[in-house]
Each structure stands twice: as structure tokens, then as C-alpha cells.
Amino acid sequence: MLLPLIEARSQETTKSTAERLGYPRDAKLLIVHADDLGMTHSVNVATIKAFESGLVNSGSIMVPCPWLSEIATYARANPQADLGLHLTLTSEWTQFRWGPVSSRDRVASLLDKDGYFRLTESEAAASADPKQVELEIVAQIEKARALGIQPTHLDSHMGTLYQSKALFEVFLRVARAQKLPVRVAKAWFARADFLPSVLSPDDVYIDRVLDINPTVAANDWANFYSDAIKKLEPGVTEIIIHLAYDDAEMQGATANHPAWGAAWRQRDFEYFTSDAFRKLLQEQNIKLITWRELGKLIK
Amino acid sequence: MLLPLIEARSQETTKSTAERLGYPRDAKLLIVHADDLGMTHSVNVATIKAFESGLVNSGSIMVPCPWLSEIATYARANPQADLGLHLTLTSEWTQFRWGPVSSRDRVASLLDKDGYFRLTESEAAASADPKQVELEIVAQIEKARALGIQPTHLDSHMGTLYQSKALFEVFLRVARAQKLPVRVAKAWFARADFLPSVLSPDDVYIDRVLDINPTVAANDWANFYSDAIKKLEPGVTEIIIHLAYDDAEMQGATANHPAWGAAWRQRDFEYFTSDAFRKLLQEQNIKLITWRELGKLIK
Numbered sequence: 001m002l003l004p005l006i007e008a009r010s011q012e013t014t015k016s017t018a019e020r021l022g023y024p025r026d027a028k029l030l031i032v033h034a035d036d037l038g039m040t041h042s043v044n045v046a047t048i049k050a051f052e053s054g055l056v057n058s059g060s061i062m063v064p065c066p067w068l069s070e071i072a073t074y075a076r077a078n079p080q081a082d083l084g085l086h087l088t089l090t091s092e093w094t095q096f097r098w099g100p101v102s103s104r105d106r107v108a109s110l111l112d113k114d115g116y117f118r119l120t121e122s123e124a125a126a127s128a129d130p131k132q133v134e135l136e137i138v139a140q141i142e143k144a145r146a147l148g149i150q151p152t153h154l155d156s157h158m159g160t161l162y163q164s165k166a167l168f169e170v171f172l173r174v175a176r177a178q179k180l181p182v183r184v185a186k187a188w189f190a191r192a193d194f195l196p197s198v199l200s201p202d203d204v205y206i207d208r209v210l211d212i213n214p215t216v217a218a219n220d221w222a223n224f225y226s227d228a229i230k231k232l233e234p235g236v237t238e239i240i241i242h243l244a245y246d247d248a249e250m251q252g253a254t255a256n257h258p259a260w261g262a263a264w265r266q267r268d269f270e271y272f273t274s275d276a277f278r279k280l281l282q283e284q285n286i287k288l289i290t291w292r293e294l295g296k297l298i299k
Numbered sequence: 300m301l302l303p304l305i306e307a308r309s310q311e312t313t314k315s316t317a318e319r320l321g322y323p324r325d326a327k328l329l330i331v332h333a334d335d336l337g338m339t340h341s342v343n344v345a346t347i348k349a350f351e352s353g354l355v356n357s358g359s360i361m362v363p364c365p366w367l368s369e370i371a372t373y374a375r376a377n378p379q380a381d382l383g384l385h386l387t388l389t390s391e392w393t394q395f396r397w398g399p400v401s402s403r404d405r406v407a408s409l410l411d412k413d414g415y416f417r418l419t420e421s422e423a424a425a426s427a428d429p430k431q432v433e434l435e436i437v438a439q440i441e442k443a444r445a446l447g448i449q450p451t452h453l454d455s456h457m458g459t460l461y462q463s464k465a466l467f468e469v470f471l472r473v474a475r476a477q478k479l480p481v482r483v484a485k486a487w488f489a490r491a492d493f494l495p496s497v498l499s500p501d502d503v504y505i506d507r508v509l510d511i512n513p514t515v516a517a518n519d520w521a522n523f524y525s526d527a528i529k530k531l532e533p534g535v536t537e538i539i540i541h542l543a544y545d546d547a548e549m550q551g552a553t554a555n556h557p558a559w560g561a562a563w564r565q566r567d568f569e570y571f572t573s574d575a576f577r578k579l580l581q582e583q584n585i586k587l588i589t590w591r592e593l594g595k596l597i598k
Contacts, residue, residue: 041395041551066365069413070394070551095369096340101414103402114368114445115400147413249548252340252369 017206017236020297021289028286030229031206031238032272034059035086035157038068040096042250042262046243046269048074051081053273055281056243057288060086060155063140064098064117072147082290084153084180085144087137087171089124089160091117096253102139107132125163133161134170141178153291155183165194172198181294183238185209204297207235212268214259221267222276229280236289241268316505316535319596320588327585329528330505330537331571333358334385334456337367339395341549341561345542345568347373350380352572354580355542356587359385359454362439363397363416371446381589383452383479384443386436386470388423388459390416395552401438406431424462432460433469440477452590454482464493471497480593482537484508503596506534511567513558520566521575528579535588540567 018027034047038061050056061071061083075083089110091097097116100107104115109129111117118124144151154175156162161171175182184205189196199205216224228239244250246266254261271277281288317326333346337360349355360370360382374382388409390396396415399406403414408428410416417423443450453474455461460470474481483504488495498504515523527538543549545565553560570576580587 041548045547045551066395066397067551069396073394095372096365097368098365103404105402106404114442143413245547247548248344248544248546249340252344252366 017204018234021293023287026234028232028234028284029236029289030232030286031058031289031291032056033238033240034243035240036242037061037071037083037086038063038065040244040249040253041067041070042244042247044070046245046265050243050269050273055278056241056272058082058084058290060084060153061144061149062086062088062157063144064088064101066098068147072149076148079150082152082292083149084155084291085141085151086155086157087140087161088157089117089128089133089136090119090121090158092119092158093253093257095255100136101143102136107136110136121158121160121163124160125167128167130166130170133167134174137171137174141174151180152295153181153183162192165198168194169198172203179298181291181298183209202299204294206238206294208233209238209240211240218263218267222271225271226276226280229284229286232284232286241272243269243272245269316503317533320592322586325533327531327533327583328535328588329531329585330357330588330590331355332537332539333542334539335541336360336370336382336385337362337364339543339548339552340366340369341543341546343369345544345564349542349568349572354577355540355571357381357589359383359452360443360448361385361387361456362443363387363400365397367446371448375447378449381451381591382448383454383590384440384450385454385456386439386460387456388416388427388432388435389418389420389457391418391457392552392556394554399435400442401435406435409435420457420459420462423459424466427466429465429469432466433473436470436473440473450479451594452480452482461491464497467493468497471502478597480590480597482508501598503593505537505593507532508537508539510539517562517566521570524570525575525579528583528585531583531585540571542568542571544568
């Protein structure tokens with residue numbers, strides 16, 4: 001019984017994710033994904049506004065953050081929305097902090113001396129006990145479900161859960177148990193060589209992830225994204241964006257950190273709700289898909 | 300040795316708090332106190348701005364709230380500021396929540412099913428185990444000190460710690476151990492008859508507390524406060540105010556709750572930083588004092 005099964009799987013893995021979804025191999029499929037929901041009111045309101053434009057079609061929620069209840073209210077009222085969980089093990093701003101969902105004394109390895117998550121993904125990964133990571137991310141998923149959020153996918157805030165094989169194994173084990181797809185891109189295999197060894201053909205992953213970075217000047221913002229979309233390769237791409245308004249709350253939250261700051265997020269909001277972006281998607285024959293479709297591939 | 304001590308105390312208690320502070324018995328002494336620091340960026344920024352006016356001269360900090368770090372930064376840079384702790388056992392807004400500083404499994408009686416503090420002071424008081432209350436409020440004080448806040452006084456968000464004799468005893472025991480004065484007004488003795496029996500002559504308390512309430516119409520705001528200040532009785536009065544800007548963050552945080560909402564707090568900000576208020580203090584010969592002075596009476 002074993003050999004035929006292996007053969008079947010082997011055949012299946014020759015199919016691209018686009019083909020597994022029922023699209024031609026050369027289809028350009030795009031998820032326009034807003035991170036950091038729940039972080040602030042500004043992020044929630046701007047992202048919900050962008051969802052309403054139909055151009056941003058997916059997002060993920062930070063369960064430990066103070067504005068979780070607001071986005072949970074949205075999720076309950078919009079069960080069709082493609083909302084995942086942005087599993088959170090860092091608290092990266094200095095004037096505005098958050099900590100774990102689980103009891104602090106059970107996840108001490110994840111916390112700084114003030115009881116918050118650590119500032120950076122590398123500090124977080126260096127000190128995290130994988131068992132405590134599992135406890136905390138399961139608690140985040142359970143809390144989201146208790147609030148009526150039905151997550152369609154999982155990803156990792158600041159990529160903490162991709163920092164080591166041990167952490168990624170925890171992440172994948174939890175995701176498989178929950179039958180949820182995880183943000184993993186084939187394009188990452190080169191720089192995180194543990195990925196292909198840990199993934200199985202049954203896991204669902206996309207081809208690549210696109211995001212802007214702090215080397216792009218503010219006045220090149222639209223050009224950067226438009227160029228990237230014009231050059232989009234066939235297969236499943238996720239473009240990861242960060243939406244908020246450049247308002248007092250967001251300026252305060254991200255004070256002294258222009259990267260991923262308030263103005264940055266306002267620029268993302270403007271581009272991804274623009275007619276220029278809508279037109280480009282049509283011109284380039286790009287089809288928007290969601291993690292909900294990808295999740296249906298999971299057996 | 301016992302009798303003379305008792306006599307000395309008895310003589311001392313005939314002195315009013317104003318006299319113990321070195322003022323004449325008929326002096327009108329006022330603390331202008333802003334609650335809820337740390338709650339939001341809007342509260343922090345508006346209150347700091349009001350402190351700079353010199354007319355608002357005291358405030359208290361909510362340690363469990365997400366913007367604690369921002370106000371702790373201010374406290375470290377302004378060690379002369381009269382900042383106390385607004386000990387917090389409720390999380391009263393529905394879209395924006397917070398929970399305990401201590402490990403959740405040690406303070407389960409304080410939490411709702413989602414792991415946040417309860418919405419109302421009566422629910423909080425009804426279910427709180429006094430031992431867990433003590434653990435949590437001590438943790439809040441210790442966390443504040445660890446962040447470089449040197450509190451000058453303690454009070455209780457939404458008055459939860461005055462809801463029963465058992466809770467007030469915990470509050471007073473912790474305050475005495477910390478040698479910090481507690482917001483208690485002689486005028487409260489009639490409606491909380493356990494207060495005089497629990498307090499000792501060594502405890503420092505003020506004569507009365509003034510605050511506005513939801514029956515006052517928005518366009519009567521300034522009149523209400525100006526009338527109250529014109530009628531101010533001799534002794535120590537604390538006027539409790541809530542400062543923030545009527546901005547998107549604050550509107551989101553207090554959504555569907557006009558009482559103590561964003562516009563309410565903007566009105567408080569406008570009155571208590573106004574020239575009209577400054578002039579009235581002078582005209583009425585009212586002297587602003589702080590909890591720091593009151594704290595010096597504690598042996």
C-alpha cells in the first residue's frame with residue numbers, strides 16, 4: 001500500500017499550487033495581504049476601508065494587541081473576509097507595548113524584563129523555548145476562535161517563527177493540527193534551507209512573497225509597486241502590505257521608527273486603494289485569490 | 300508609653316489636613332488631577348500638554364494599559380511631576396481592552412472569559428478574590444517602579460477598590476506598606492461607612508473630591524466647573540478630570556460610550572488649560588497643591 005501512495009504524492013507535487021487551485025500553470029494569482037490588524041485603531045480602520053475597495057483581499061490579526069476586540073467585531077460581522085492570524089511573539093515599538101495571551105509565568109522565555117514580548121525577532125528567537133512558543137501560539141489561536149474569528153491562515157509577525165528550524169517546526173505542527181495554511185514561499189527555500197526538509201507535499205505553500213523595504217524613497221512608492229506588479233511572474237504571489245492612516249495615534253505608536261511607520265502605512269493605503277492599482281491588475285490579467293482557497297487544498 | 304502616644308495622636312487628628320500641611324484652616328487647597336494616563340496616546344499627549352500649562356498639576360497612570368511606556372518615558376524625564384498610579388482592575392471599553400500585569404492564572408478571579416479585566420467596577424468587585432487583588436495591585440506598583448516611575452500616590456480606576464470593605468482593606472494595606480497616600484475623601488464617609496473604621500489617624504486623606512457627571516450638558520461644561528470652583532470650600536479638594544483629544548483614536552476607544560468619551564475629554568482639556576480657569580484660581584485665592592505634599596505627612 002505504501003508505494004502507490006508515494007507515487008500518487010510524487011505526481012501531485014509536480015503540479016504547481018496554481019494548478020492545484022484549478023488555474024492554468026501560467027496564471028498570475030495574487031493575494032493582497034494587510035498585516036498587523038488589531039495593533040491600533042488606525043490600522044483597523046484603514047485596513048477595513050481597503051477591504052471595502054475590493055483591492056486588498058486578505059489580512060491577518062495580532063491577537064495579543066489592544067485593538068483585537070475591534071477587529072473581532074468586524075470578523076464576526078464579515079464571515080466571508082479572508083482573515084488569518086499574525087501570530088505575535090514580538091512587541092517592536094518602544095512607547096506602545098503588548099505581551100502574551102497565555103499566563104506570563106508559563107511563557108517567561110518569550111518576555112523581556114517588563115513582561116512584554118521582546119523588541120526584535122532575533123532576540124525573540126534566540127531566547128524562546130519552543131514548548132512555550134507552542135503554548136502561546138495555540139493560546140492566540142484559541143482566543144481568536146473564542147472571539148468568533150474563524151482564521152483562514154496563519155503567518156508570523158516579523159517572521160519570528162521562521163528564524164530557526166525548531167521554531168518553524170512548532171509553527172507547522174500547530175498549523176497542521178488546525179488544518180490551516182501557513183505563509184511559506186518556495187522562493188524562501190534558498191535562504192532558509194530547513195524549509196524544504198520540514199515541509200511535506202501535503203503542505204500548501206505559495207511561490208513568492210513581495211514586500212517593499214526601507215530603501216525605497218517615499219516618492220518612489222507607487223513606482224516600486226507598479227513595477228513589481230508589471231513584472232509579476234506566474235504562480236501564486238502574496239504581496240504583504242501595512243495599512244494605517246498617518247494620524248496622531250499611528251505617529252505615536254511608531255515614533256522614531258520611520259520604517260513601517262505611520263507615513264509608510266498611509267502610502268501603502270493610498271497605493272493599494274488607488275485606481276492605478278485596480279487598472280494595473282486588469283491590464284496585467286492578474287487574478288486576486290485568497291488564503292481561503294489555498295486552505296481548501298488541505299486534506 | 301502607650302497613653303501619651305495616643306494623646307499625641309488624638310491632638311493631631313483635631314488638625315485639618317490643610318493645617319497638617321502648614322496652611323491655615325480656611326485655606327482653599329486644590330489638586331487638579333487627570334486620570335487614565337497610559338490608556339491611549341491621545342490621553343498621554345493631551346495630559347502632558349495640560350501639565351505644561353501648570354494648571355493641571357497631578358495625574359495617575361494605568362499600568363496595564365498599552366501606552367504605559369510612553370508615560371513612563373515622560374515620568375523619567377520629569378521626576379518632579381506629581382504622578383501616581385491609577386490601580387486598574389477593569390477594562391471598560393468594548394473595542395479596546397487590557398488585562399493584568401501578573402500571570403493570568405494567578406488572578407483568574409479578576410478576568411472575564413477572554414482574559415481581560417471585567418467591564419464594570421461592580422462586576423470586578425463581585426468576583427474579585429481579595430488575595431488576587433493584592434497580588435495584582437502590588438505587581439502594578441512594582442512594574443511602574445521598574446520602569447522608573449516613582450509614584451506619589453495611589454488611586455483606583457473606576458473606584459473598584461472602594462466597592463467593599465474587603466477590597467479597601469487590601470488597597471490601604473498595600474498603600475501603607477508603600478508609604479503612599481490614597482485617594483480618600485472625608486466627604487465619602489457618609490456613603491461608604493466602612494471608611495472611617497478602616498482608616499487610622501496616621502492615614503492622610505483629603506476633604507472632598509469633585510468631578511463632573513453625564514447629566515451636565517456639553518454647553519454647560521465650563522459653567523459647571525466655574526461654579527464649582529467659585530463655591531470651593533476650605534480644605535483640600537481634588538478635582539478629578541479626564542483629558543484627551545477628540546481624535547480618531549479616542550473616538551474609537553470610547554465608541555458608543557459618550558460618557559467619559561473623546562468629546563468629553565476634549566472639553567475637560569479645553570477648560571482646564573484655559574485662561575478663564577487660571578483667572579478663577581487667582582480670583583478665588585485657591586492654592587494648587589499636589590499629592591507629593593500630602594505624601595510627606597506619612598510617617
